[in-house]
Amino acid sequence: MTVYEALASRRSVRDFLPTPVSGDVIRRVLEAASRAPSGGNVQPWHIDVVAGERLDELKAIMQRRLQEVAAGDRSEQPEYDIYPKELWAPYRDYRFQLGEAMYASMGVPREDKARRLQWFARNYQFFGAPMALFCSIDRRMGPPQWSDLGMFLQSVMLLLREEGLDSCPQECWSVYPKTIGDFVGIPAERMLFCGMSIGHANTEHPVNRFPVERAPLAAFARFHGI
Secondary structure (H helix, E strand, O other): OOHHHHHHHOOEOOOEOOOOOOHHHHHHHHHHHOOOOOHHHOOOOEEEEEEHHHHHHHHHHHHHHHHHHHOOOOOOOOOOOOOOOOOOOOHHHHHHHHHHHHHHHOOOOOOOHHHHHHHHHHHHHHHHOOEEEEEEEEOOOOHHHHHHHHHHHHHHHHHHHHOOOEEEEEHHHHHOHHHHHHHHOOOOOEEEEEEEEEEOEOOOOHHHOOOOOOOOHHHHOOOOOO
16 A cells, blocks of 8 residues: 555544454554654654453443533533634635535434434444544643644554554544543643544445545645746
């Protein structure tokens, strides 16, 4: 698989098969991904991988946690704003188009808020994936180091594609930093950035088959002197 092919075939998979992922594979992927660019070779990423019975335990914890939140528990606060408070065009439009295409693929109309919330809750069951990854970073780090996290995680996702695996990066986990921090042992001086579901895509599920549009090159790139 070429890098072009890995990029073209990578997507945020939202329904996985139960097929286990080898521990040797994820160790190999993470070791290779550590070659990702990092300003000053700081390497700010910290990774926790969860699978097997421990993952089942976490899924059960999250089921209870979501019930507590639905009952009014607001004791846990997000680590950061996943999107700006008032997202503007064209970024708002890109996000809206993706959401509409995703729910349309499953026949969930916009007015069916209950089914949309039920589907979103599947984030916290890792969409059925057999392996999860959490990424955290020291709170003293700044935006340049956050960009290092993105390059590391992109490297992970492309290497997973080469291994025949799929993934879904999930910033939604930052909404429950204490729950996850307590579970995997993230120290107070680090903050949870995101989670990631890892496994084999269920290619028959419509949520993994709808086209995801990207902006044309002219919408985001300018060329000077060429």
